[in-house]
Amino acid sequence: MKEIDYEQIPILKIGDFLVTSIQIPLHDKLAVKFQQDLLQKIEKTKAKGLIVDITAIDVVDSFITRILVEIAKMAGLMGVKTVLVGLRPEIAITLVEFGMELGGIKTALDLESALSLLRRCVDEADGSDG
Amino acid sequence: MGDEKVVQVKSEYDIVVARSVVRAIAKDMGFGLVDQTRIATAVSELARNIVMHAGEGVILVREILKGETWGIEILAIDNGPGISDIKLALSDGYSTKGSLGVGLGGAKRLMDEFEMESAPGQGTTIRVRKWLPK
Ligand SMILES: Nc1ncnc2c1ncn2[C@@H]1O[C@H](COP(=O)(O)OP(=O)(O)O)[C@@H](O)[C@H]1O
Ligand SMILES: [Mg+2]
Numbered sequence: 001m002k003e004i005d006y007e008q009i010p011i012l013k014i015g016d017f018l019v020t021s022i023q024i025p026l027h028d029k030l031a032v033k034f035q036q037d038l039l040q041k042i043e044k045t046k047a048k049g050l051i052v053d054i055t056a057i058d059v060v061d062s063f064i065t066r067i068l069v070e071i072a073k074m075a076g077l078m079g080v081k082t083v084l085v086g087l088r089p090e091i092a093i094t095l096v097e098f099g100m101e102l103g104g105i106k107t108a109l110d111l112e113s114a115l116s117l118l119r120r121c122v123d124e125a126d127g128s129d130g
Numbered sequence: 131m132g133d134e135k136v137v138q139v140k141s142e143y144d145i146v147v148a149r150s151v152v153r154a155i156a157k158d159m160g161f162g163l164v165d166q167t168r169i170a171t172a173v174s175e176l177a178r179n180i181v182m183h184a185g186e187g188v189i190l191v192r193e194i195l196k197g198e199t200w201g202i203e204i205l206a207i208d209n210g211p212g213i214s215d216i217k218l219a220l221s222d223g224y225s226t227k228g229s230l231g232v233g234l235g236g237a238k239r240l241m242d243e244f245e246m247e248s249a250p251g252q253g254t255t256i257r258v259r260k261w262l263p264k
Binding site: 025027058059061062066090091094098100 | 142143170
């Protein structure tokens, strides 16, 4: 496999939320670029929520875990809530046995429930702001 | 038996190759989806350690038979700097590179057997095994 520099992970906007799907294996450089792209997009779009679809990921090792946790943390600092979608059951089992934590990132079974989860979070936040 | 594969591990891309090769063999042998994922995740950690801590090395995979039980054996071999304190390296949260430091401990927990041979200047060999449930 050779490095190709047109590798990138698309980030879509749906209403107040950003949706991104990781379809290719992440490596160090790509992960850094992905994190930067996400931050820029959050700033530009004033998004309130972020959905990261990992349906295509078949191995969540300590490297990917760290990236996902960092993304959620950075997004959180910008007031953006992150929800993971498509975490396969066998990966959930492996994560637990491995002893890795996703740092409290919320997960949803599918895109629809992720969207409604985020909507509820945003509504609650708006409500408490008065 | 007979099915033995060697994957050269030099770059991050080889990590993906290593775990795909191992997963395919595990699947062929009849390991279920959860076991395949455990094995592929452990291999991902061992291969990443080769790239990150040793620069380059190999991942070797083979089928093994003990009594009447088949298993998969994976060796991660490198001639890198080696590890002076194996116990410390295995403890969760310990990393000399500022990463999570859970790779070795996690790989050990995901597999049935885990053995490590390493000394400063002598490289590192890690052997993991998983037995096929009957
Ligand atoms: N193949 C290797 N060669 C040399 N040192 C290694 C190797 N694998 C692991 N180590 C050492 O063991 C430590 C712990 O490894 P690990 O649990 O995978 O955590 P991490 O890779 O995040 O540092 C590493 O930081 C490194 O110092
Ligand atoms: Mg490691």
